[in-house]
Amino acid sequence: MGARNGAASNGKRVHFPPEKPLVTDGGRVIAPLTIAYETYGALNEAKNNAILLCHALTGDQYAAGVHPVTGKPGWWDVLVGPGRPFDTNRFFIISTNVVGGCMGTTGPASINLATARPFGLDFPVVTIRDMVRAQAMLIDHLGIETLFCVAGGSMGGMQVLQWAASYPERVFAAMPIATAPRHSSQNIAFHEVGRQAVMADPDWRAGRYLEAGVRPEKGLAVARMAAHITYLSEQALQRKFGRKLQDRAAPTFSFDADFQIESYLRYQGLAFVERFDANSYLFVTRACDYFDLAADYGGSLALAFKGSKTRFCVISFTSDWLYPTSDSRAIVHALNAxxxxxxxxxxxxDKGHDAFLLYEPDFFATTRGFLEAAANARGIARAAGL
Amino acid sequence: MGARNGAASNGKRVHFPPEKPLVTDGGRVIAPLTIAYETYGALNEAKNNAILLCHALTGDQYAAGVHPVTGKPGWWDVLVGPGRPFDTNRFFIISTNVVGGCMGTTGPASINLATARPFGLDFPVVTIRDMVRAQAMLIDHLGIETLFCVAGGSMGGMQVLQWAASYPERVFAAMPIATAPRHSSQNIAFHEVGRQAVMADPDWRAGRYLEAGVRPEKGLAVARMAAHITYLSEQALQRKFGRKLQDRAAPTFSFDADFQIESYLRYQGLAFVERFDANSYLFVTRACDYFDLAADYGGSLALAFKGSKTRFCVISFTSDWLYPTSDSRAIVHALNAxxxxxxxxxxxxDKGHDAFLLYEPDFFATTRGFLEAAANARGIARAAGL
Structure with a gap:
């Protein structure tokens, strides 16, 4: 799809010198700071057609085109491209790797200049707001005053909400998708299981595995397997896998992957460790756990959005049990208030949380309709000849 | 409570010699076979007041009284005792440790006489039906022809269903609680995560850890943590823990257990490895995965119960998402058919799957009412002077 929509990776980087540090919510300083990002489409002369896409937990800046590491389509390739809802003929799409990530933006695998070795757990624990602060530095750098839209799902949706709360005047439209205004107890619990799985792996070596030339692959794979279940729905698992056996007519009475679902999960675990850094997994899960937007406004989510002129489109999916519709309703009530x-x-x-990454006709129609109406309201020209 | 209800552990064992083997569904032989069990109350002269309690995944024979290993009340102590729903003044309660378990019944930690070392993964993969076959051997040994009732929740409920299907004439009444007629894809998935967590621990040593004098404690703790989330409900977690911090006023911006839910989960993991064998965990989870009662009857669950004279009481809990009410409804439909x-x-x-282990007034009233009516129908005398 990447080749078809012409959205080749452009491997962009911006380096902020020590004089322009990122000061974190935890009171630490990240400097120098590198932000890795991709862009698709072109910024118009009025600089009013920029859309920032925010990635989910294990996503990255490669929203469209072919991912240079996995060789697979970017995480929102189905939505981003010429003629697609995020129309690269009309909009200038920016997608960054979050701070704490592992695809080029400064994170725990980066070299700590103070010690000349990877940060590991010495990297500051970052928050969703820190991620958004870093993105704002990039948007400043690109000379963009107001983003036409900020959009993203899951942890990306948290960033959208944070953008709207922190920089209301810089966000014309916002699409928080399959997300929540705060991480629930159950969500923290699942993240903690994943972190403990990583930390239980002796190859994690208290976060210093890179220097030892090893990686906590088994622990990270277990973390991914547990998390992956939460991204799907019971119905989707039953429909896709049910109790079907893998390449055999009868159970083996062993611990082999008899069932297709076992085989599938093991594959998800193995594929993940190929592309993701274990320490980054700790940091991004922690950022989600700390997310509680209302807490920054005296416990009132409505105050976070008081007087906002941003146009919001909140989207949830019926079978998403990780960030259920009730979470989106809480956002909507606060926005109304x-x-x-x-x-x-x-x-x-029926596709669960992962539906926000998949082709769902109603989701696409909603996204397209909202963006078109907002773009028309903002006076963004349609692409010529289309 | 144990001391109060006088249900002290009696540490009973029955040893079946090699001439009386347990032949498993997988075509293997377990011989000699030891079954560890507890009894509460007394068998009456007519031998018609015996109730078999079947334990869940990580339960054991210590249903009532004080557990000799943990020092805590048995898993159904709230329900079992004089004047309680499972009234030890009226009924003779039997509770066995399942085959494959780790509290005295033959399992993977037992010595394999053929090799003079623990079985480890050489132990046969057992099924729910194998567990029930072993229980039937015990019931024969005790000279009981017909059980007044077989009751249990979760994996215990699967055993209840299997008893009713395999030995309909030996079960007067049956209470399958918070259970399912087959393990769903999602349930298999969670079990597979747990097994992979155990197997990822280098101290597991391909199942030969006992000989090495080590135990895969970290892996087993992670497995327990992941499973424990599925035993609770989102609402109960939110009510009990929410986003409350543990002994601190502000987050530490670290990977410490900042949140109470993290601290609670870590404790659950640590406490579990004190009392449970990692290989047994693999075997009991596998037994659940293989459970699909209808498959033994040409795909028709109704056929499993055709013409049954057993009185059934099926119980589910609204917030149980591990074995939701829809699973119980499938059982009820099949029984009706x-x-x-x-x-x-x-x-x-709102207590999730674990509700079947807790004091829930409606659950207790239902259990008491069903057992009393069934006991009266069977002509079991009330306890004298009560």
Whole structure:
């Protein structure tokens, strides 16, 4: 798809010198700071057609085109490209790797100049707001005053909410998708299991595995397997796998992957460790756990959005049990109470949380419709000849 | 409570010699076979007041009284005792450790006489039906022809269903609670995560850890943590823990157990490895995965219960997402189709799957009412002077 939509990776980097540090919510300093990002489409003369896409937990800047590491389509390739809802003929799409990530933006695998070795756990624990602060530095650097839209799902949706709260005047439209205004107890619990799985692996070596030339692959794979279950729905698992056996007619009465679901999960674990850094997994899960937008506004989520002029489109999926519709409703209620403009769509889907990454006709139609209306309201020209 | 209800552990064992082997569904032989069990109350002269309690995944024979290893009340101590629903003044309660378990019944930690070392993974993979076959050997040994009742929750409920299907004439009444007629894809997935967590621990040593004098404690703790989340409900977690911090006013911006839910989960993992054998965990989870009662009857669950004279009481809990009410409804539909006598109660509770182990007034009233009516129908005398 990448080749078809012409969105080749452009491997962009911006380096902020020590004089322009990122000061974290935890009171630490990240400097120098590198932000890795991709862009698709072109910034127009008015600089009013920029859309920032925010990635989820294990996503990265490669939203469209072919991912240079996995060789697979970017995480939102189905949505981003010429004629697609995030239309690269009309919009300038920016997608960054979050701070703490592992695809080029400064994170725990980066070299700590103070010690000349990888940060490991010496990297500051970052928050969603820190991620957004870093993105704002990039947007400043690109000379963009106001983003036409900020969009993303899951942890990406948290960033969208944080953008709208921290920089309301810089966000014309916002699409928080399959997300929540705070991480629930159950969500923290699942993240903690994943972290403990990583840390239980002796190859993790208290976070210093890179220097030892090893990686906690088994622990990270277990973490991914547990998390992956939460991205799907019971119905989707039953439909796709049920109790079907893998390449055999009868059970083996062993601990082999008799069932297709076992084989599938093991593959998900193995594929993940090929592309993701274990320490980054700790940091991004922790950032989600700390997310509680209302807490920054005296416990009132409505205050976070008070008087906001941003147009919101909140989207949830019926079978998402990780960030269920009730979480999106809480966002919508707060936006209404804050007096913001908001449309809310719950998409019927049996695909669970992962639905926000998949082709779902109603989801696509909603995204396209919202962006077109907002673009027209903002006076962004349609692409010539299309 | 144990001391109060006088149900002290009696540490009973029955040893079946090699001439009385347990032949497993996988075609293997377990011989000699030891079954560890507890009894509470007394068998009456007519031998018609015996109730078999079947334990869940990580339960054991210590249903009532004080558990000799943990020092805590047995898993159903709230329900079992004089004047309690499983009234030890009226009924003779039997509770066995399942085959493959680790509290005295032959399992992977037992010595394999052929090699003079622990079985480890050489132990036969057992099924729910194998567990029930072993229990039937014990019931024969005790000279009991017909059980007044077989009851249990979760994996215990699977054993109840298997008893009713395999030995309908030996089961007067049956209480399958918070269970399912087959393990779903999602349930297999969670079990597979747990097994992979155990196997990822280098101290597991391909199952030969006992000989090496080590135990895969970290892997087993991770497995337990992941499983434990599935035993609770999102609502219960939110109510009990929410986003409350543990002994601190502000987050530490670290990977310490900042949140109470993290601290709680870590404790659950640590406590579990004190009392449970890692290989047994592999075997009991596998037994659940293989459970699909209808498959033994040409795909028809109704056929499993055709013409059954057993009285059934099926119980589910509203917030149980591991074995949701839809699973219980499938059992009820099959029982109805098979012409069996069945009552079905869905208990309103926010405590998730674990509700079947807790004091829930409606659950207790249902259990008491069902057992009393069935006991009266069977002509079991009330306890004298009560």
């Amino acid at each position: 804050g007096g913001a403009s908001v449309s809310f769509v719950e998409i019927e889907s | 098979g012409g069996a006598s069945v009552s079905f109660v869905e208990i309103e509770s």
